[in-house]
Amino acid sequence: MTLALNNSIAAITPELIEWRRDLHRNPELLYDLPRTSAIVAGRLRDFGFDEVIEGVAGTGVLGVLHGASGPARARDKRALFRADMDALPIEEASGGDHASLSPGKMHACGHDGHTTMLLGAARLLAGTRPFDGTLIFCFQPAEEGGAGAQAMIDDGMLERFPVKEAYAVHNWPGLPIGEFAVVRGPAMASAEAFNITVEGTGGHAAMPHTVRDPIVAASAIVAAAQTIVSRVVDPLDNAVVSITAIHGGEAFNVIPDRVEMKGTIRTFSEAVSKSIEAELARICEKTAEAFGTKARLHRPPKLPYPATVNHPAETERALGAMRAVAGADRVRDDMRPVMGSEDFAFILRRVPGAYIFVGNGDTAGLHNPKYDFNDEAIPYGVAYWTELARRVLPAG
Secondary structure (H helix, E strand, C coil), X not given: CCHHHHHHHHHHHHHHHHHHHHHHHCCCECCCXXXXXXXXXXXXXXXXXXXXXXXXXXXXXXXXXXXXXXXXXCHHHEEEEEEECCXXXXXXXXXXXXXXXXXXXXXXXXXXXXXHHHHHHHHHHHHHCCCCCEEEEEEEXXXXXXXXXXXXXXXXXXXXXXXXXXXXXXXECCCCCCCEEECCCEEEXXXXXXXXXEECECEECCCXXXXXXXXXXXXXXXXXXXXXXXXXXXXXXXXXXXEEEEECCCCCCEECCEEEEEEEEXXXXXXXXXXXXXXXXXXXXXXXXXXXXXXXXXXXXXXXECCEECCHHHHHHHHHHHHHHHCHHHEECCXXXXXXXXXXXXXXXXXXXXXXXXXXXXXXXXXXXXXXXXXXXXXXXXXXXXXXXXXHCCCC
């Protein structure tokens, strides 16, 4: 990081912290982000952005910033930088003085920090424009299960603003402040939800011989599902199958007619996902039949997230920016893949790019009620974005 860049970021960091904490106090969910998106759009206009587009996929915001030589005429002179804006339906327990003011909602994944870091970079870049081409700043709704990236694509984002590459940043608890990390190739797993319905014949709990118990059948399905990864999936393929919810019955003395279960499949391969789904459907059907019940596997309407796969050339470009900011000894280029999912994957299926991690220090984990984005990470995120702009669209 150059001394001038370091000083310029240090000068605005106290204000950026206030921005971040304001967003944290006022979390909004999925596509319902009127306050957050209005703040983002207003700040981009204040920075002097050449164009600000609101209402993309409902509450998404796009900011268009041209370099010193003016608008890019070709796709190979445009790049996209993305930050997510939405919070999670979690009751906050961080105890911070800037804790959520909205019961049952909190920024438990650090999207308030992601938005702030990209806004900080937008402010600096708008003032100096040290690049040649056009940057598209994408502030996205509904990353947390709403497939907001795909919704922005469906709303014409990449047709209106075709770009040569795309980048995103996520904070990472446990990675020290001032450090960066990236996974080469497949970085985060796909996420596919499923429901299982087990139907039997209910009756009095004192007379189980007169019923066909769906709870017993469901329990056997849960146990059998654990063999899919260990006995069906190739040991060299990463995969997770988790049953995450079971609902059946209301009374202590009644065996119910029906049990509902929910779960998730996570892999790095579409072929592996299809194999797991087929095996799980077979287990449901045959196990239920063995207990005299019926079971059906079905997929909810929720859009599955594909695997997040980093592209080689763009990963190297991102690594160059990280090393320039933090020093080579504070950048991990061998991070292991993560089985969590990320909807920036939808963009990476259309445009080459890289998804990287910035250290959040020794904090509670993501999606934890005690989590809070670490404000000490803000200058590093701003520096990364600013340096990356110079490398992606070099001037002169």
